[in-house]
Amino acid sequence: DSGVTQTPKHLITATGQRVTLRCSPRSGDLSVYWYQQSLDQGLQFLIQYYNGEERAKGNILERFSAQQFPDLHSELNLSSLELGDSALYFCASSAQGSYGYTFGSGTRLTVV
Amino acid sequence: DAKTTQPNSMESNEEEPVHLPCNHSTISGTDYIHWYRQLPSQGPEYVIHGLTSNVNNRMASLAIAEDRKSSTLILHRATLRDAAVYYCIPIRYNYGQNFVFGPGTRLSVLP
Numbered sequence: 001d002s003g004v005t006q007t008p009k010h011l012i013t014a015t016g017q018r019v020t021l022r023c024s025p026r027s028g029d030l031s032v033y034w035y036q037q038s039l040d041q042g043l044q045f046l047i048q049y050y051n052g053e054e055r056a057k058g059n060i061l062e063r064f065s066a067q068q069f070p071d072l073h074s075e076l077n078l079s080s081l082e083l084g085d086s087a088l089y090f091c092a093s094s095a096q097g098s099y100g101y102t103f104g105s106g107t108r109l110t111v112v
Numbered sequence: 113d114a115k116t117t118q119p120n121s122m123e124s125n126e127e128e129p130v131h132l133p134c135n136h137s138t139i140s141g142t143d144y145i146h147w148y149r150q151l152p153s154q155g156p157e158y159v160i161h162g163l164t165s166n167v168n169n170r171m172a173s174l175a176i177a178e179d180r181k182s183s184t185l186i187l188h189r190a191t192l193r194d195a196a197v198y199y200c201i202p203i204r205y206n207y208g209q210n211f212v213f214g215p216g217t218r219l220s221v222l223p
Contacts, residue, residue, distance in 0.1 A: 002155070035213075043156065043199075043213035090155045101148075101211075103155030 003027065004093050004104035012110045018079040021107045025072055025093030031055070032074040033094075033101070034066055038087040049074055081111045116200050121218045124190045132185040132217055134200030139180055143202035146211070147174065147185045151196045156213070159185065159198070195221045 003026035013019055025032050034046040045058035049068035060066075063081075068074040078085060092103040117135040124130040136145065147159040160167055160174045162183070167174040173186040187194055199216040 002157075004155075042215050043150075045212060092155075100158040100161065101146075102158065106155050 002102050002104060004091060004102050006089075006091050006104035006107050008107060009105070010108050010110075012112060013081060015081055015083060015111055017081050017111075018077065019081065019109065021076040021078070021089050021091075021109070023074045023076070023091030023093075023104060025074070025091075026095075026102050029093035029095045029102070030072065031094045032068055032072070033092040034060075034074070034076050035090040035092065036087050037090065037106075038084075041087075043090065046076070078109070083111050085109065086111045116202065116214050118198070118200055118214065118217045120215065121220065123220045123222060124187075125222050126192060127189050130187040130190045130194070130219065130221075132187070132198050132200075132219065133182065134184070135182045136200065136202050137181040139202045140204065141180075143204045145174070145176060145180075145183050146201045146203050147172070148199045148201065148213075149194075149196040150199070150216070151193075156199065161203075190219075190221045192221050192223060195219055 005024040007022045030051045033048045035043045037043050046060040047066050048056040052068050063079050066076045088106045088108050090103050090106045092101045094101045144161050144163050146161040148156040149159050150156045160169050160172050162174045162176050175184045197216040197218050199213050201211050203211045
């Protein structure tokens with residue numbers, strides 16, 4: 001157990017639907033990062049939050065949004081889902097001044 | 113962001129040392145060199161990081177070239193459990209961090 005908890009582990013939904021992925025960072029970590037990994041593809045950075053504020057944005061589609069709540073957990077919202085959104089979504093967290101990033105085990109999203 | 117170049121794949125025999133190279137010729141002076149690995153169906157796992165000096169931990173050693181344009185991750189005795197994709201990532205600790213994973217090196221360990 002890395003200390004970063006992602007739920008659900010698996011999610012199957014239909015095209016056009018909306019889903020929410022949840023991430024609880026490691027205790028004490030203020031930063032949360034979201035990544036997307038499609039089949040046989042590399043990890044694509046989506047977005048970073050630090051203590052509730054958006055800090056960095058990567059290749060995140062307009063149909064996707066995220067937020068970090070006061071208790072530091074984060075949610076990634078994916079809407080108008082397309083088949084190509086099927087992927088593993090990873091969350092990572094880090095502490096301020098920390099040199100290591102801890103990843104969760106991911107949510108596998110399948111859009112049918 | 114500094115770009116990295118790693119071999120697509122490498123092979124090693126079990127219990128032999130493995131040297132995984134990474135070229136990061138555009139690295140800036142304040143970028144730390146991080147290594148992560150990803151086992152099949154799992155999230156990436158931190159392995160080691162360094163700035164200028166060579167580093168050792170229980171998992172691996174990191175050798176950094178004097179000009180910092182390249183580094184080598186050293187697994188002293190490869191096991192079957194070390195079969196994974198290994199990523200070398202220059203990371204700059206600033207206000208917003210956008211650390212980018214390249215394709216990495218897929219390490220196969222033969223029994």
